[in-house]
Structures are given as structure tokens and as C-alpha cells.
Amino acid sequence: MTKKLSNTSILSQLIRRDMRVAMRQRSEFLNPIIFLLVVITLFPLAVGPGADTLSRIAPGVIWVSALLSAMLGLERMFRDDFRDGALEHMMLLPCPIELSVLGKIIVHWLVTAVPLLLISPLLALLLNLSMQALPVLILTLLLGTPVLSAVGAIGVALTVSLNRGGALLSLLLLPLLIPLLIFATAAVEAASMGLSAGGPLAFMAAFLVLALGLSPLAVKAALQVSVN
Amino acid sequence: MWRWLHPYAKPEATYRLNRKLLPWFAIPGIILMIVGMVWGLVFAPADYQQGDSYRIIFIHVPSAMWAMGFYVGMAIAALIAVVWQIRTAEWAIMAIAPVGAVLTFISLFTGAIWGQPMWGTWWIWDARLTSQLILLFLYLGVMALYVAFEDQRTGAKAAGILAMVGVINIPIIHYSVYWWNTLHQTSTITQMVTRLEAPAMPPEMLWPLLTCVFAFLLSCSALIIMRLNNEILQREVRRPWAIEILKGGK
Numbered sequence: 001m002t003k004k005l006s007n008t009s010i011l012s013q014l015i016r017r018d019m020r021v022a023m024r025q026r027s028e029f030l031n032p033i034i035f036l037l038v039v040i041t042l043f044p045l046a047v048g049p050g051a052d053t054l055s056r057i058a059p060g061v062i063w064v065s066a067l068l069s070a071m072l073g074l075e076r077m078f079r080d081d082f083r084d085g086a087l088e089h090m091m092l093l094p095c096p097i098e099l100s101v102l103g104k105i106i107v108h109w110l111v112t113a114v115p116l117l118l119i120s121p122l123l124a125l126l127l128n129l130s131m132q133a134l135p136v137l138i139l140t141l142l143l144g145t146p147v148l149s150a151v152g153a154i155g156v157a158l159t160v161s162l163n164r165g166g167a168l169l170s171l172l173l174l175p176l177l178i179p180l181l182i183f184a185t186a187a188v189e190a191a192s193m194g195l196s197a198g199g200p201l202a203f204m205a206a207f208l209v210l211a212l213g214l215s216p217l218a219v220k221a222a223l224q225v226s227v228n
Numbered sequence: 229m230w231r232w233l234h235p236y237a238k239p240e241a242t243y244r245l246n247r248k249l250l251p252w253f254a255i256p257g258i259i260l261m262i263v264g265m266v267w268g269l270v271f272a273p274a275d276y277q278q279g280d281s282y283r284i285i286f287i288h289v290p291s292a293m294w295a296m297g298f299y300v301g302m303a304i305a306a307l308i309a310v311v312w313q314i315r316t317a318e319w320a321i322m323a324i325a326p327v328g329a330v331l332t333f334i335s336l337f338t339g340a341i342w343g344q345p346m347w348g349t350w351w352i353w354d355a356r357l358t359s360q361l362i363l364l365f366l367y368l369g370v371m372a373l374y375v376a377f378e379d380q381r382t383g384a385k386a387a388g389i390l391a392m393v394g395v396i397n398i399p400i401i402h403y404s405v406y407w408w409n410t411l412h413q414t415s416t417i418t419q420m421v422t423r424l425e426a427p428a429m430p431p432e433m434l435w436p437l438l439t440c441v442f443a444f445l446l447s448c449s450a451l452i453i454m455r456l457n458n459e460i461l462q463r464e465v466r467r468p469w470a471i472e473i474l475k476g477g478k
Contacts, residue, residue, distance in 0.1 A: 154393055158386045162376050171372055172390060175365040176397050179404035186408065203404075218393050221310065225385040 010095045011103050018107040021080075029111045032073040033119065039065040040123055051128045058127035059188035062137065063181055066116060067148070071170045074152040077108045078160045078223075087160075088227055097223065098216035101157075105149045105215070113145035129192065136191035136201070140184040143204040147180055150211040157222035180207060239460045240469045242316045246457045250450060257446030264439035272436050284342045286437060290444035292335035295363060296398075298328035298448070302370070303395035306388030316456070318384035319463065321391060322374055323455035327448055329367035336360055355406040362401055366394045380463075 005013075022029060043061050047053055081087040090100050120141055124134045155173040162168065187200035235241045268286035275282040302324040309317035339357060340350045351357065370387045377383030464470040 154389075158373060158390060159376070161382070164376075168372055168376055171365070172369045175362050175369065175401070176393065178362060179397075179400050182404045182408040207400075214396070218389060222386065222389050225382055225389065228382075 005094065007095045007099055010093060011099055014090070014100055014103040015107055018104065019110065022107065022111045028076050029073055029115070032069040032112065033115050035072060036065050036069040036116070037119070039068065040126055043127070054128040055130060055192065058124065058129040059137065059185045059192070061127060062123050063184050066141070067174065067177060067181065070112065070148050070152060071173065073112050074156050074169060075166065077104055077153060077156045082160045082227070087223070091223060091227060097220045101153065101216040101219045105153050108153070109146050109149045113141070113149065116145065117141055132194065133188050133192035136197045137188050139201060140187050140204060143201065143208050144180050144184050147207050147211040148177065150215040151176055154215055154218045154222060157219045157226060161226040180204070237312070237314045237316065239316055239464050243457055243460045246453050250453050253446050253453060254450035257443055257450050260439055260443035261447055264436055264443045268436035268440060272433050278346060281342065281345050284338050286440045288335055288338040288342060289437060290441045291331045291338065292360065293441060294444050294448060295328055295332040295335055295360070298324050298331065299363065299367070299398065300395060302328060303391045306391040309385070309388050310392070316460065318381070318388060319459040320456055321384055321388050323452050323459055325367055325371050325374070327451055327455070329364065329371065331448065332360060332364040332367060336364065355408070359402045359405045362405070363398070370394070
């Protein structure tokens with residue numbers, strides 16, 4: 001029992017444990033995806049099914065819906081662990097808290113973003129997005145969703161001890177995610193016009209590095225405030 | 229320096245220092261405000277293009293400047309609160325936030341009033357307008373997070389962390405919004421706005437404007453000092469020194 005655990009083995013144990021918990025509550029992370037599909041369906045009904053209109057607004061609609069549906073699913077990142085006390089144990093582990101936070105972020109990304117990536121061709125099809133823009137859309141989602149999980153973790157960590165955190169979480173997080181939205185839609189728009197999307201994609205990659213590097217620090221500080 | 233600063237971590241010492249500092253901010257603030265407003269609104273020459281309606285600049289520019297400035301101030305207070313666990317710094321966050329939010333609102337509101345006759349529209353999605361609006365959301369987020377907690381100490385700490393996250397994001401948001409706007413072609417209206425930034429402004433207009441900028445800084449600082457002192461008294465209301473002050477009126 002006195003075997004010393006290395007940081008990487010703790011991280012992999014944490015990820016495996018969280019994945020198992022997530023797989024036992026499939027509806028929790030499937031519901032936001034269904035919500036996303038429903039929201040996407042509303043847009044053609046509201047603005048008219050014209051092919052030109054749809055393909056023009058498609059990048060914006062897909063990204064705004066992705067942000068909103070992410071807000072719905074974020075809370076479960078820390079909430080259940082906070083309620084049953086597992087979060088306190090996570091913070092007492094013999095490894096840096098930042099590392100376990102990174103594990104949480106990775107798991108959240110795996111259970112929410114991977115389904116989104118899988119159905120993104122379907123979304124593009126529904127909104128008549130041009131096929132040349134599809135790879136770029138997938139690329140923006142690939143680069144952007146980890147930022148969503150990482151920045152979202154800060155908001156969840158701040159509001160986890162509140163009972164009515166839902167609307168507050170969106171108020172805190174959405175302004176911080178505006179740059180992501182701007183560059184993601186710029187990239188997809190550029191690609192659908194046949195232009196190079198390299199610039200905005202490079203910016204998104206920079207956000208990814210910045211968010212993954214810095215957000216665990218902020219999450220740690222926030223958790224220490226929330227978990228007394 | 230640390231030995232000199234350390235006593236001010238005690239709320240009582242901060243309270244007394246604030247009482248001493250308040251007149252030095254409030255009185256010049258009020259005087260400069262009167263001088264700047266009268267100078268700017270009455271005596272400064274009318275603009276050759278915009279006539280008298282440009283005069284709203286004397287409210288618009290100072291409030292927009294300090295809306296951003298006080299956010300940075302709030303984040304510095306938050307950093308002090310997190311690093312050195314000083315309670316008065318936590319209260320300072322909440323003393324600053326509403327003042328900054330109101331300044332942001334004033335700058336947006338006066339901007340809309342100014343834009344209506346000049347640009348023919350209350351609102352355009354110009355980069356500077358948009359980033360100011362996002363700044364307002366950031367302020368509202370900090371305030372909402374603070375009041376959401378039942379325990380005020382926890383609320384202040386959480387709001388402080390959010391303020392620091394926000395201050396890292398402000399440049400990113402500002403430049404990405406700027407870049408987003410310049411992706412589209414710039415209209416003549418936005419060119420007019422950006423040209424205001426590096427003004428060939430005559431000194432008769434510039435001096436009253438600078439007076440107003442300082443007047444806003446001093447009078448808003450005075451407001452913040454008063455808010456902070458209120459906060460200290462409310463929190464420390466059971467301490468002997470606070471009871472003495474409340475009874476004696478000193």
C-alpha cells in the first residue's frame with residue numbers, strides 16, 4: 001500500500017474513473033447534443049430554408065449553438081463530485097491539483113466534444129455548408145472545444161458550491177468565449193469563400209495553448225475557494 | 229516598504245487612512261468637475277463639423293477611459309487579495325465594481341446619444357463599441373458572482389478570481405473584436421471614429437477634456453473610498469473601534 005504513485009499514473013486513474021462515471025450517465029452528455037440538433041433545426045424554420053441564406057449563416061449558427069449546448073453540459077464537470085465529496089479527495093491527492101484538473105478537462109472534452117465532432121458533418125449538411133468548408137469547420141471544433149472545456153472549468157469551479165449556478169455560469173463564461181467565436185466563424189467563412197483559413201486557425205491554436213496552460217491554475221484557485 | 233505597508237492590512241488602519249485621503253480626492257474632484265464641465269460645455273469652441281453636439285465628448289471620453297482603468301484597478305485589488313489574503317483588498321473589489329460598471333454604462337449611453345445625430349444610428353457594431361459592451365458584461369459577471377454566494381468572504385474571493393481571469397482576457401477580446409471588425413470593410417463612420425483616436429485636437433478643446441478626465445478619476449476614486457469605508461464599517465460593526473466611530477461620529 002505504500003507504493004508511491006507517479007503523477008502520470010494518478011492522471012490516468014482519474015481519467016479512467018471519470019470516464020466510467022460518465023458512461024453510466026449517458027443521458028447527461030447526450031442531452032446537450034440533442035439540444036444542439038434541435039436548435040440547429042430551429043434556424044431554417046425561423047429564417048427561411050433558402051439555400052443561400054443557410055450556407056451564409058451556417059458557421060455562426062453552428063458555433064453559437066455549440067457554445068450554448070456546452071453551457072448546458074458544463075456543470076456536471078465538478079457538480080456531482082462536489083456533492084458526494086469526491087472533489088475534496090481529488091484535491092487531497094498526492095499530485096498537483098492542476099494535474100487532476102487537467103484530467104477533468106480531458107474527460108469533459110472526450111464526452112462532450114467528440115460526439116459533437118462526430119455529428120458536425122450532419123450539421124453542415126443540414127445547414128447547406130459548402131463541402132470545402134467542412135474540413136475547416138471540423139478543425140475549428142477540434143481546436144475550439146478544448147478551449148471551451150478549459151475556460152468552462154474555471155466558471156464551473158467558481159459556481160460549483162451554488163445551487164442555482166446555471167444562468168450565472170453563462171453570464172460569466174460567454175463574454176470570455178467571444179474571441180473563440182469570432183475566430184472560429186472567421187475561419188469557416190474564409191474557407192467557404194475559397195480563401196485560406198490559416199490565420200484564424202493559428203489564432204485558435206494559440207488560444208488552445210494559452211487556455212490549457214493557464215486555466216488549471218485559475219481552476220485550482222477557484223476550487224480552493226469553493227471547497228472549504 | 230513591507231513593514232510600512234503592513235499595518236494597512238488591518239481594516240481599522242485602512243479606514244483611518246481613507247478618512248484622511250478622502251478630502252484630497254473629493255474636493256479637487258468636485259472643483260475640477262465643475263471647472264471642466266463649465267469650460268467644456270460653455271466656453272470651449274464649437275466643432276467646425278459637428279457643431280455643439282460634440283460637447284458630449286467631455287463626459288463620454290473620461291467615462292470610457294476610466295471604465296477600463298478601474299477594471300485593471302479591480303484586478304490589482306483581486307491579485308493582492310489572493311496573494312496576501314488581505315480582507316480589505318477583497319472589499320475593495322466590491323467597492324470598485326459597481327462604480328466601474330456605471331462608468332461603462334455612461335460611456336455606452338453617451339456614445340449612443342452622440343451617435344444618433346452624428347452617424348444617424350444609436351448603435352453600430354463597431355469594434356470599440358462592442359468591446360466596451362463586453363466590458364460591461366464582465367463587470368456584471370463579477371458583481372453577479374459576488375452576490376450569488378451567501379458567505380460574502382467566499383463571494384469576494386470568487387469574484388476576485390473572475391476579475392483576474394477577465395483582465396487576462398480583456399486584451400484578447402479587444403484585439404479579436406478589432407480584428408473581426410476590420411475583416412469586413414470599414415465604413416466611413418468607423419474611419420471617423422478611429423481618426424478621433426489620434427486627434428489633431430485644438431488645445432482649447434484638449435485642455436477642458438483633460439480636466440474632465442482628471443475630474444472623473446478623482447471623483448470616482450472618492451466614491452470608491454467612501455464605498456470601501458462603508459464596507460469596512462459594515463463588516464467590522466462588532467469591533468470596539470467601529471462601535472466607537474459609529475457612536476462618536478468620528
